[in-house]
Amino acid sequence: MVALTPISRKPVSFYVPVVAAFGAFAGLFVGTAQGSGMIGLLVGAALMAAVAFVLTQLIPSERTGRWGLVAIMTVLGGLMGGVPGVILGAAFGWFFGWLSFWLFEGRYRERVAPYLTPGQVLWHFSFRVICGAILTFLITPILVVMPLSFNAQDFFTFTPEMLRFDPAGYSLKHYRDFFTNQDWQNAVRNSVKIAPVATLLSVGFGTLAAIGLSQPHVPFRRAIMAILISPMIVPLIISAAGMYFFYSRIGLQGTYIGVVLAHAALGIPFVIITVTATLVGFDNSLTRAAANMGANPVTTFFRIQMPLILPGVISGGLFAFITSFDEVVVVLFVGSAGQKTLPWQMFTGLREQISPTILAVATILVGISICLLTVVELLRRRSERLRGMSPG
Numbered sequence: 001m002v003a004l005t006p007i008s009r010k011p012v013s014f015y016v017p018v019v020a021a022f023g024a025f026a027g028l029f030v031g032t033a034q035g036s037g038m039i040g041l042l043v044g045a046a047l048m049a050a051v052a053f054v055l056t057q058l059i060p061s062e063r064t065g066r067w068g069l070v071a072i073m074t075v076l077g078g079l080m081g082g083v084p085g086v087i088l089g090a091a092f093g094w095f096f097g098w099l100s101f102w103l104f105e106g107r108y109r110e111r112v113a114p115y116l117t118p119g120q121v122l123w124h125f126s127f128r129v130i131c132g133a134i135l136t137f138l139i140t141p142i143l144v145v146m147p148l149s150f151n152a153q154d155f156f157t158f159t160p161e162m163l164r165f166d167p168a169g170y171s172l173k174h175y176r177d178f179f180t181n182q183d184w185q186n187a188v189r190n191s192v193k194i195a196p197v198a199t200l201l202s203v204g205f206g207t208l209a210a211i212g213l214s215q216p217h218v219p220f221r222r223a224i225m226a227i228l229i230s231p232m233i234v235p236l237i238i239s240a241a242g243m244y245f246f247y248s249r250i251g252l253q254g255t256y257i258g259v260v261l262a263h264a265a266l267g268i269p270f271v272i273i274t275v276t277a278t279l280v281g282f283d284n285s286l287t288r289a290a291a292n293m294g295a296n297p298v299t300t301f302f303r304i305q306m307p308l309i310l311p312g313v314i315s316g317g318l319f320a321f322i323t324s325f326d327e328v329v330v331v332l333f334v335g336s337a338g339q340k341t342l343p344w345q346m347f348t349g350l351r352e353q354i355s356p357t358i359l360a361v362a363t364i365l366v367g368i369s370i371c372l373l374t375v376v377e378l379l380r381r382r383s384e385r386l387r388g389m390s391p392g
Contacts, residue, residue, distance in 0.1 A: 004159075014103070015056070016052050019099055019100055020045040020052070022046050023044040023046075023051075024041045024045035026044050027040040027041050027045065028040055029359030030044065031043070031044070034080075039200075040089070048096055052096070055097065066094070070093035073087045073089040074090040074093060075089070092276055108121070108125065108318075142366055149359035149362070150170045151171070151174070151359070151362040152168065154356050155356070156354070158235070181357070184357065190340060190341050191325055196321070198261075198264045198320070198324040199321040201260065201264035202263075202264045202267030202268045202271050202317070203313060203316065205271075206272045206275060206316060208227055209272050210271070210276045213225055221321045228268065228270040230269075232270075232340055233267050236330065237329060240333040243262050254335065256338075262355070263331075266330065267319070267323050267324055270320050270323060271313070271319070274313075277312060278313075311380065314379055315379050318376050322372060325341075325365075326365070327341075328347050336388075342353065
């Protein structure tokens, strides 16, 4: 058992500049919202450096200092930004109070190996901060859309009533419009008719291709794999234009079958990749044993191989379904007005009439995607347990 490094208080020259750097980052955002990012950066750095020094050097009780900072920041936030400012100020007060004492007391050393050098400890936490910043950058646009979908006005921005958390500023009108508007419901029906069929084709062809390409005796495996996953690599506009010219020659352009085949072609690479990854840990001696017992290849596949690779197949199918349900570029080229899908209707709403109902639809799609990705993660963990890669 590794002993924890004893906690030792750090010098002012260490933790105050670090807290000041975080304060500058927070001040940059607050200052930008107020109209001057540079002033916010400087004020944030100076203010948080002073806060860190006062909390750790002049206030004897950590509990008193941290809760006092939360109270002061909450009041300042309320004076500057109303109810949202209160929430943001309280969050900043809690975070900077915790950060100051976390660094001052050396608590950051508790959960890292004691033999790490200061540079390695710095990288340990810097890596997590970078990952958190990237995640925040990716998630923030989604989080902004969700409250906007409840806007009582036909705007794509937060109204003063919403910023004050006034109930009059919120409404379900955009959701009602989505469920009652005939154009939106036709688009949903088209998406529901196209995506499942395209998913079935993707799963069938993709699973067979992955199993075939997993055999060592198949010639040119790498070249065939590169061709099959090329729809993921080639820019979508090029694939869409190619499908348009090809389908128009064979009479499938503007038909239901053409759109389904186009979406299936886009979903097959996802199935191939997930099933191939599942087959990496597959024990081929099981299929040889089944053959020795007299089972034909079809029976061996459905009774032996398929149950073990099923999590990968379902995961690939979910990715193929999401790809088909969210795709808009290919259907614009290959489909007709009768195959207007939900993403196509959203694109039309942005280009022609600026319908705020798009925000409600986007929120619903985000919720569906979260549910599907949760299922994918559960299936991934189940697959690892079946292959003995993680404890049950």
